[in-house]
Amino acid sequence: MxxxxxxxxxxxxxxxxxxxxxxxxxxxxxxxxxxxxxxxxxxxxxxxxxxxxxxxxxxxxxxxxxxxxxxxxxxxxxxxxxxxxxxxxxxxxxxxxxxxxxxxxxxxxxxxxxxxxxxxxxxxxxxxxxxxxxxSSVTTLLSAVPAQQEDSAFVFFGFLPAKAGERQQAVEALRQEARAVVLLEAPHRIAALADTLAALGARGITVGRELTKQFEEIASLACAELPAWVQASPQRSRGEFALVLHPEARVQDDAEAQRVLGLLLAELPLKTAVKLAAEITGGSKNELYDKALQIKNGGVR
Structure with missing residues (x-):
């Protein structure tokens, strides 16, 4: 000691x-x-x-x-x-x-x-x-992810299946998940996981290797680039891994979001209208909430 x-x-x-x-x-x-x-x-x-x-x-x-x-x-x-x-x-x-x-x-x-x-x-x-x-490796890596996580929502998945077919099915299911997804992986399987995640293409991912240790490495890149990143150094097949699949980018049409919000506000309480408008249009809850206050106060027609 x-x-x-x-x-x-x-x-x-x-x-x-x-x-x-x-x-x-x-x-x-x-x-x-x-x-x-x-x-x-x-x-x-x-x-x-x-x-x-x-x-x-x-x-x-x-x-x-x-x-x-x-x-x-x-x-x-x-x-x-x-x-x-x-x-x-x-x-x-x-x-x-x-x-x-x-x-x-x-x-x-x-x-x-x-x-x-x-x-x-x-x-x-x-x-x-x-x-x-x-x-916790989960919260440690989440705190360093650069992707916008406005609602701080994430899904903890942990280790994907070891068998190739089952792992591929799991990744295809993750394709439909719009929230951030936290994954864990062992060093002897990181290359296989990287190859499978590459199918998600341009979607962002942050990799944390050997978190909190002397040779800690944190990198953010596109899923398609992950296999090359792992292969770039033999050190990258060593140590424990945590990964965060970035939340899916959602396209927002401000005019449409505001129109939907206005219709909902006419029938529903403010918070309920904001929640539904965000889900329907993919808009930002915070921004829609501000707009809802403006509408209620007569600032937006």
Missing amino acids: SASFAAALAAAREAAGAQHYPPGALYIVATPIGNLADVSLRALHVLQLVDAVACEDTRHTQALLRAYGIEKGAWLSVHRHNEAEGAQQVVARLQQGQRVAYASDAGTPGVSDPGARVVAAVRAAGLPVVPLPGP
């Missing part, structure tokens, strides 16, 4: 130590996706406090905690292949009044990682679940 993390542990106790941490509760702990400094003070405090740590890979999480100077005696291995059984071990400990933390290998448990079944089993047993917010 470096001196900087020793200071972090002290800061965690100072900042989070006075808060309430009920016994017999499961604590869902988000852990860094690459950069150790991204751990939260509350996560550090809880990891010191709990009686046991359940995790996807005990060796990985033990190494992580040791880097922070935290040693735990009780560990539960709860991964994709034993999650149902592992969840019952967690429940048994909680029923004894123990505090248990759950962490996946990186990021937020339950988001394309184990954890959801553990939470379901704990909830079914009538026991509390306390989520600790923290690192």
Whole structure:
């Protein structure tokens, strides 16, 4: 443990130590996706406090905690292949009044990682679940996407099917999705995914590789250019990937949008009229809302 993390542990106790941490509760702990400094003070405090740590890979999480100077005696291995059984071990400990933390290998448990079944089993047993917010490749990459996302709407898809035919069908379905779509991919499959996504042509995509790590790479390009981008460097077939398929550009006819809005306002409440006008014409909700206010105030005829 470096001196900087020793200071972090002290800061965690100072900042989070006075808060309430009920016994017999499961604590869902988000852990860094690459950069150790991204751990939260509350996560550090809880990891010191709990009686046991359940995790996807005990060796990985033990190494992580040791880097922070935290040693735990009780560990539960709860991964994709034993999650149902592992969840019952967690429940048994909680029923004894123990505090248990759950962490996946990186990021937020339950988001394309184990954890959801553990939470379901704990909830079914009538026991509390306390989520600790923290690192996630999904929100990390979304915050760096240059595409206009006026309504901040996105769809989380995660990993596409491994089989080529099923993956192609999934991408064809995504062609019809107008919102931003978040995808995840492993390094050994990124080339195959790039080839399949190329069918979406000029639609924009942002690729995040090795997010938060020393060799982090974020690039925005057209889907058709993605295979060449991956092939341009052998490094681009290494590391974990998050991708955001940009929202589909929608053509807006201001005059038509205003005409439709005016008709709807004559019959419906303002917010309902704006919502329907945006859906019908593809117009901007914010702009239509401003126009609706003008119409109501007599500024637009």
